[in-house]
Amino acid sequence: MPVPDPATKPARKRILTGDRPTSEAFHLGNYVGTLANRVRLQDEYETFLLLADLHLLTTRTTDLEEIGHNIHGLVLDYLSAGIDHAKTTIYLQSLVPEVLELTWIFMSLVSVPRAQRIPTLKEQVRDLKLESASMALLAYPILQAADILMVKGDLVPVGKDQLSHIELTRETARRFNDFFGPVFPVPEGLVGQVATLPGLDGKAKMGKSLGNAIFLTDDAQTIERKVMSMYTDPTRIHATDPGHLRGNPVFMYHDAFNDDREEVEDLKKRYRKGKVGDVEVKRLLAQALNRFLDPIRERRASFAARPGLVDEIIREGSARAREECRRTLAEAREAMGLTYFRDATTVQVTR
Numbered sequence: 001m002p003v004p005d006p007a008t009k010p011a012r013k014r015i016l017t018g019d020r021p022t023s024e025a026f027h028l029g030n031y032v033g034t035l036a037n038r039v040r041l042q043d044e045y046e047t048f049l050l051l052a053d054l055h056l057l058t059t060r061t062t063d064l065e066e067i068g069h070n071i072h073g074l075v076l077d078y079l080s081a082g083i084d085h086a087k088t089t090i091y092l093q094s095l096v097p098e099v100l101e102l103t104w105i106f107m108s109l110v111s112v113p114r115a116q117r118i119p120t121l122k123e124q125v126r127d128l129k130l131e132s133a134s135m136a137l138l139a140y141p142i143l144q145a146a147d148i149l150m151v152k153g154d155l156v157p158v159g160k161d162q163l164s165h166i167e168l169t170r171e172t173a174r175r176f177n178d179f180f181g182p183v184f185p186v187p188e189g190l191v192g193q194v195a196t197l198p199g200l201d202g203k204a205k206m207g208k209s210l211g212n213a214i215f216l217t218d219d220a221q222t223i224e225r226k227v228m229s230m231y232t233d234p235t236r237i238h239a240t241d242p243g244h245l246r247g248n249p250v251f252m253y254h255d256a257f258n259d260d261r262e263e264v265e266d267l268k269k270r271y272r273k274g275k276v277g278d279v280e281v282k283r284l285l286a287q288a289l290n291r292f293l294d295p296i297r298e299r300r301a302s303f304a305a306r307p308g309l310v311d312e313i314i315r316e317g318s319a320r321a322r323e324e325c326r327r328t329l330a331e332a333r334e335a336m337g338l339t340y341f342r343d344a345t346t347v348q349v350t351r
């Protein structure tokens with residue numbers, strides 16, 4: 001049976017990135033953090049986008065029926081944000097079980113203390129009030145490394161909180177290559193231009209569970225209401241008081257989403273001098289956000305009207321991703337010398 005050359009290189013550089021299907025919709029923080037990068041880069045890179053349901057199982061053991069519903073919503077959000085499924089392979093992690101075999105191989109290359117040093121692990125244990133981490137939660141970043149390396153990802157657009165996982169991925173790739181031969185690229189993480197968008201309440205981070213988020217699916221009235229309730233400069237009592245721009249979420253949103261740069265500069269100037277009220281600044285922000293969201297809303301409605309579309313995208317994308325993963329796994333096994341009974345293994349692939 002023909003076995004592909006070790007270290008076969010894909011023609012174009014690759015992106016792999018993904019999301020846990022924890023909820024049914026993305027918010028503006030997700031958009032500026034990673035979605036915008038994914039949309040921008042899908043022409044230049046061969047892009048794989050995974051829905052990490054196996055990762056979700058590391059912290060969730062109830063309401064699992066909801067996951068399918070969430071996946072559906074997130075795929076519609078991808079499409080409406082501008083991700084094109086003809087360019088980007090959208091797939092479901094659990095439909096590519098080979099990733100677990102690679103995870104198992106990688107687990108031998110990562111020590112327990114190294115895995116315990118990952119900051120997100122401590123955060124999860126604290127935030128979810130767990131007594132201690134499960135084996136699966138400890139292995140979370142190793143599974144992520146397998147996701148990325150399985151498709152030989154070169155670039156990984158992620159939120160800032162994920163960079164420690166990318167670092168572990170890089171170490172694991174280097175270690176495998178040193179031990180067994182050059183199979184994996186050493187990938188780079190890429191954080192969005194606005195690394196973290198503050199919440200409506202002025203908290204450092206926008207989050208669904210924090211109740212301070214604007215969703216891509218919010219309608220115009222909801223945007224209006226949410227923006228009007230936003231936290232601004234707390235030192236400013238009257239519209240004639242000079243205002244502060246630093247740490248003011250209203251202006252951070254203007255910077256991130258208002259396409260009318262002149263308007264933003266003018267508002268900033270007047271705000272600093274105490275020549276514009278918060279209500280006007282917010283009203284113009286709500287308008288800008290609705291201008292930004294209108295085409296997204298239109299695309300969403302047209303995709304949502306096509307029954308079976310999401311299922312088909314997932315089915316086809318997962319088959320395509322699975323083929324890539326099988327090929328990489330065959331290379332990894334070959335490099336490791338796991339060639340006994342090769343003809344009987346399920347990782348036969350043809351190029």
Ligand code: TRP
Pocket residue numbers: 016017018019020052055143144147148156157158162
């Ligand atoms: N851990 C990521 C998150 O919670 C999701 C994820 C899983 C991912 N596998 C990935 C992101 C691979 C990038 C690459 O956001």
